[in-house]
Amino acid sequence: MTDFSYVRTEMLEERPAPTSQTGIVKWLRENLFSSVPNAILSIVALWAIYFTLSHLLPWVFQSSWTATSLKECRASIAAAHGEGTTGACWAVIRERYLQLIYGFYPADSYWRPNLAFIMMLVALAPVLFNSIPKKMMLFTALYPFIAFWLLWGGSIWLPLSVIAGFVLGYVALNVVSKASSELVGMIACAVVPILWFLFFAGPVADIMQGIIPISLESVESAKFGGFMLSILIGITGIAFSLPIGIVLALGRQSDLMIVKVICVGFIEFIRGVPLITLLFVASTLLNYFMPPGTNFDIILRVIIMVTLFASAYMAEVIRGGLAALPKGQYEGADSLGLDFWQATRLIIMPQALKISIPNIVSTFIGLFKDTTLVSIIGLLDPIGLSTNIRADQYWNGIIWELYGFIAVIFFVFCFAMSRYSMYLERKLQTGH
Known part of the structure; x- marks a missing residue:
C-alpha cells in the first residue's frame, strides 16, 4: 500500500550550516x-x-x-x-633612550627613580583595585614623602618632619573638636601644620640629621627630565586634582555665598586661561610674589599650576555628576536623618563619581599629555630632550624616530588609563 502521508516518518541526517x-x-x-x-x-x-x-x-x-x-x-x-x-x-633611540627616560639624572642613581616608579605602582594598587588589602592605604599615604626623598635626596628627616606636621594636625583636630566644636577643630587642623611647616619642620630636621645622619645624595631639579619628569608632574597632578576638584564642586553648589563666589571665581578664571600662560606665570612671575631670597623649586611651581589647572576642569566634571543625580537621592538622604557631610560621603558623592568616571579619566589623560607643554618653559621633558638631541651635529635632521618613540610611550600610558576606565565602568555598571 502506498503511503501518501504529509508527515515525514524518518529523521533527516544533520547537515552543516551554509557557509554564508x-x-x-x-x-x-x-x-x-x-x-x-x-x-x-x-x-x-x-x-x-x-x-x-x-x-x-x-x-x-x-x-x-x-x-x-x-x-x-x-x-x-x-x-x-x-x-x-x-x-x-x-x-x-638605542643611543639616547636613557636620556629620554631619565633626562640628566645621575647615571649611578637610576635605581632611585626606578624604585620610586615600582613603589608608585604598589601605592596605586589599593586605590585602583578592591581586592588589595586596605591596610596598604597606609603605604599609599606615605608614598609621596618616600618618593620625594628618593628622587631629590637629602636628609630623610625633612620628609619625616613634614609627616609629623600632618600627624600634629590630626591630633589637633581630635583634641580641639572634643574640647570645643568641630568647626574650631577643623581650623586647628589647618593652622597647626602650617605653623609647624613654617617655623619648626626645618630646624627639627636639621637637629635630627645632626644626631642621626641619614641621607641620599641631593639631585637638583635641573637634572630632572624625560619621561621621569612627565610621570612625576602627571601623576602628582592627577592625585591632587581629584580631591581639590571635589571640594571646588561642592563649594560651587554651597549655600554659603562667600564660599560659592570664591569657588566659582577660581574655576572660571582658571578655565578661561590657557595652561601655557599659567606655566609662564609659574616659571617667571611667581618668584616676584615670594619674599626676597626665597628659592621656590621650578618643578614644584609647575606641579602646583598644573594641579590647579586640572582641578578647575575636574570640578566641572564632578559638578556634572552631581547635577545628574535625581533629586530623590538628596531627599532620601534627608529622610534618613543624615547631615550634609554624611549624605555627601555616603550617598551623593559615590554616585556622582560613578557617573563621572569616563569624563574623569578623560581629564586625567588630557592632563598627562599636557605635561609636554613644560618644554616651552625650559624643562627637559621628552619633547624638550628631543629638541636637544636633534641639535647634536650627529643627529641633526632626525625627527620621526624620536617623535614616534615618544608617541608610543605616551600611548601606552594613556591606553592603560583608558582600559582601566572601561574596567571600572563594567565593574560598577555605570550605565545602569
Missing part, C-alpha cells in the same frame, strides 16, 4: 559588507590601511640600530637594502 552563515564569511557579511554603502566604505578603508602599512612597515623594518650618526645610519640602510631605500634610524 558561519565563520569568517558570516562576520564579513554582517560587519563589512552588510549593505552597498557599508561595502564601499569597507573597501576604501581596507585600501587606506594597505596603502599606509605598505609604506610604513618597510620604513620601520628596513632600519638601522647600530649607527652612531644619521649619516652613518642612512649609509648602512642603503648598503643593506639598496641605494635610495628609506628606513628608520632607530639607532638614535
Whole structure:
C-alpha cells in the first residue's frame, strides 16, 4: 500500500550550516559588507590601511640600530637594502633612550627613580583595585614623602618632619573638636601644620640629621627630565586634582555665598586661561610674589599650576555628576536623618563619581599629555630632550624616530588609563 502521508516518518541526517552563515564569511557579511554603502566604505578603508602599512612597515623594518650618526645610519640602510631605500634610524633611540627616560639624572642613581616608579605602582594598587588589602592605604599615604626623598635626596628627616606636621594636625583636630566644636577643630587642623611647616619642620630636621645622619645624595631639579619628569608632574597632578576638584564642586553648589563666589571665581578664571600662560606665570612671575631670597623649586611651581589647572576642569566634571543625580537621592538622604557631610560621603558623592568616571579619566589623560607643554618653559621633558638631541651635529635632521618613540610611550600610558576606565565602568555598571 502506498503511503501518501504529509508527515515525514524518518529523521533527516544533520547537515552543516551554509557557509554564508558561519565563520569568517558570516562576520564579513554582517560587519563589512552588510549593505552597498557599508561595502564601499569597507573597501576604501581596507585600501587606506594597505596603502599606509605598505609604506610604513618597510620604513620601520628596513632600519638601522647600530649607527652612531644619521649619516652613518642612512649609509648602512642603503648598503643593506639598496641605494635610495628609506628606513628608520632607530639607532638614535638605542643611543639616547636613557636620556629620554631619565633626562640628566645621575647615571649611578637610576635605581632611585626606578624604585620610586615600582613603589608608585604598589601605592596605586589599593586605590585602583578592591581586592588589595586596605591596610596598604597606609603605604599609599606615605608614598609621596618616600618618593620625594628618593628622587631629590637629602636628609630623610625633612620628609619625616613634614609627616609629623600632618600627624600634629590630626591630633589637633581630635583634641580641639572634643574640647570645643568641630568647626574650631577643623581650623586647628589647618593652622597647626602650617605653623609647624613654617617655623619648626626645618630646624627639627636639621637637629635630627645632626644626631642621626641619614641621607641620599641631593639631585637638583635641573637634572630632572624625560619621561621621569612627565610621570612625576602627571601623576602628582592627577592625585591632587581629584580631591581639590571635589571640594571646588561642592563649594560651587554651597549655600554659603562667600564660599560659592570664591569657588566659582577660581574655576572660571582658571578655565578661561590657557595652561601655557599659567606655566609662564609659574616659571617667571611667581618668584616676584615670594619674599626676597626665597628659592621656590621650578618643578614644584609647575606641579602646583598644573594641579590647579586640572582641578578647575575636574570640578566641572564632578559638578556634572552631581547635577545628574535625581533629586530623590538628596531627599532620601534627608529622610534618613543624615547631615550634609554624611549624605555627601555616603550617598551623593559615590554616585556622582560613578557617573563621572569616563569624563574623569578623560581629564586625567588630557592632563598627562599636557605635561609636554613644560618644554616651552625650559624643562627637559621628552619633547624638550628631543629638541636637544636633534641639535647634536650627529643627529641633526632626525625627527620621526624620536617623535614616534615618544608617541608610543605616551600611548601606552594613556591606553592603560583608558582600559582601566572601561574596567571600572563594567565593574560598577555605570550605565545602569
